[in-house]
Amino acid sequence: MALNVNIPVAPENEYYQIREIPGKGYGCIALQPIERGTRILEDDPLLIIPFAHYLKSDIEKAFAELTSEQKKLYLSLHSSHGQDPRKWPSKIADNIYPRERQRIEEQHAARTTDQPSLLSIFQTNCMEMKDGAAVFPQAARFNHCCNPNACFTWNDKIGKETIHIMNHVVAGDEITISYCDMIHDKPSRTYELKHYGFVCDCRACADESDETTFAHESAERRFKLLELDRETKFLRGSRLNEGAKQENFASKLLQMAVLHQREGDFTPRLAVIYLDIALVCEVKGDLRMAEMAAVKAVEIKKNCQGTDFPTFAKYIDFLDRIRRKLAMQRP
Ligand SMILES: [Zn+2]
Structure with missing residues (x-):
């Protein structure tokens, strides 16, 4: 039987598994109770963009240097293309430098066209790393929550992205990280999350008008x-x-x-x-x-x-x- 390469698999570990979550695609589900402070993942960067302008050509150049297995892994990651262009500003201010203008235009095209691209995958999955950004294929599998139970960090000493549990989880919980600044209010978070192409419905984003929530x-x-x-x-x-x-x-x-x-x-x-x-x-x-x-x-x-x-x-x-x-x- 042929394996379906589209189903993501977590690296061999005792803490979590990747499972399908209705309405959310895939997510990382805890296999056992996990205490605060547990490192559940050390992930190597797959595609690195050191200090650069994040132009389409930067991403394409880095992708071309990957092995065919790495390319397959990169292409299996989520892409937030196909977004409604009316939700994004259509004008760029006149005083923007040409290269910055090019970056904005390319990113806009990547998120609004109906096909995934190397750039749309990069935009959806990249994380900060030292002087630039990188795509970490396993860390990228964790979904967002404005009140997450895990946090991620680039560890320059070991050269890996790590994920640590910061709030106790029980078996069956989804393990989540925050893609935006945790102290930002709901309008700022909604804006930040638009880049990933979804509207958050976590408990911090529910109806604020009821004082008991x-x-x-x-x-x-x-x-x-x-x-x-x-x-x-x-x-x-x-x-x-x-x-x-x-x-x-x-x-x-x-x-x-x-x-x-x-x-x-x-x-x-x-x-x-x-x-x-x-x-x-x-x-x-x-x-x-x-x-x-x-x-x-x-x-x-x-x-x-x-x-x-x-x-x-x-x-x-x-x-x-x-x-x-x-x-x-x-x-
Ligand atoms: Zn939220």
Whole structure:
């Protein structure tokens, strides 16, 4: 019997299987309960577009260099072509550079024509990678949810895209990742997801008008998060010492951490918030609090990216520094 090459198969693993989901094509279904922090996939890039303009010719050139097996795998990935052109702007501003204009026109054609193309497959499946983007054939099989139970990251140390579980799943759950920024509101997410050719119907995208729903609570949390992010972002990073002097700065960061966790967002962003809380506490001389926040930062960082992630050692070094200072204080 001939194998049907169109049915995607997950790599040999104990965690999930690819199955058909009514109305959604294929999805990755958990085979067993999986705890937060479990790495369920390490995926090699199939087609890499290093820093480039993502023109049709860039994709075609990279595709031509693949083996015939790799080409078959690439062509088996989902494509979001055949979209209604009326849903997309038809004019390009006059001041756009010629090469950028060409990219916009090519991408527009790829998503609105009725045939899949190398470019439409790239647009639907590419993920950021170091200085460019790549298509990861297995990571690309995970569907989107605005409140996902998994997160993905490019790990430059091992040269692979990894997927980690960030919210406990039970056998039979679909494992999902978010294709857009988790703190964005529904209109922004709807716009971002248009590029993939679908309208999200997850529980965060359901009717927000009923105050008892998850969607309503989620919309409120994201609104507050965006507000707190605006208030704090210019005083983080290199200006954190300045931020530490502001009244309520640490409490604003702490509110953000709580909101992210309620939203189920245990991504690297949450790890950075805890690291910043720890740094602010260190500046203020509250080393006990700094230690608690640093422990959280290390735990979240490990759970969403793994201990082999390039910047993980920095988190450990910071925690060690706080502990050394604490030890010196003890009589
Ligand atoms: Zn959604």
